[in-house]
Amino acid sequence: xxDITNRRALLLxxxxxxxxxxxxxxxxxxxxxxxxxxxxxxxxALPEIARDIVRLRHRADLFIVCGxxxxxxxxxxxxxxxxxxxxxxxxxxxxxxxxxxxxxxDLEKAADLIVEGETRLIDIGTVNxxxxxxxxxxxxxSDLAQGLDPALKKRFGRxxxxxxxxxxxxxxxxxxxxxxxxxx
Numbered sequence: 281x282x283d284i285t286n287r288r289a290l291l292l293x294x295x296x297x298x299x300x301x302x303x304x305x306x307x308x309x310x311x312x313x314x315x316x317x318x319x320x321x322x323x324x325a326l327p328e329i330a331r332d333i334v335r336l337r338h339r340a341d342l343f344i345v346c347g348x349x350x351x352x353x354x355x356x357x358x359x360x361x362x363x364x365x366x367x368x369x370x371x372x373x374x375x376x377x378x379x380x381x382x383x384x385x386d387l388e389k390a391a392d393l394i395v396e397g398e399t400r401l402i403d404i405g406t407v408n409x410x411x412x413x414x415x416x417x418x419x420x421x422s423d424l425a426q427g428l429d430p431a432l433k434k435r436f437g438r439x440x441x442x443x444x445x446x447x448x449x450x451x452x453x454x455x456x457x458x459x460x461x462x463x464x
Contacts, residue, residue, distance in 0.1 A: 285315035290340035294347030314395030333358035348372010356411035367394035
């Protein structure tokens with residue numbers, strides 16, 4: 281467990297995440313009560329989060345990403361290059377990484393976990409220059425991720441994935457893939 285008292289936390293919020301319009305005030309209060317000095321930044325597009333991390337890393341001792349898997353993945357490389365830890369407040373639709381890491385989906389409980397200061401190292405991979413944490417896919421799954429309409433996801437939540445899957449399945453095609461790896 282790490283002492284986080286008086287550390288500077290940069291809270292990066294994706295307002296377009298499924299729960300991105302919820303009040304973040306209770307989370308900020310929870311983090312401050314735990315001893316963190318919190319600055320809040322909002323980003324409007326996923327590429328902005330990496331730029332914000334690079335631009336603002338001198339103002340932070342840790343980053344906290346408030347969003348879903350897209351937000352966390354977009355932040356990954358910049359956070360890794362900063363050498364600083366990253367906390368996750370799961371505000372997306374699926375929150376696969378948060379679930380994998382057993383981060384509570386309740387925002388205040390997730391903030392409590394950050395305040396506890398326990399860190400874990402996780403592996404980061406890259407495919408075609410894009411970072412990923414817990415899953416990389418090809419074929420139908422990849423087509424689904426690319427074809428998922430954000431408005432559909434926002435309106436129907438996880439059921440939006442099922443609707444998009446039906447559409448993707450109608451256009452499925454055979455393909456071959458070659459996977460190569462270096463230095464393992």
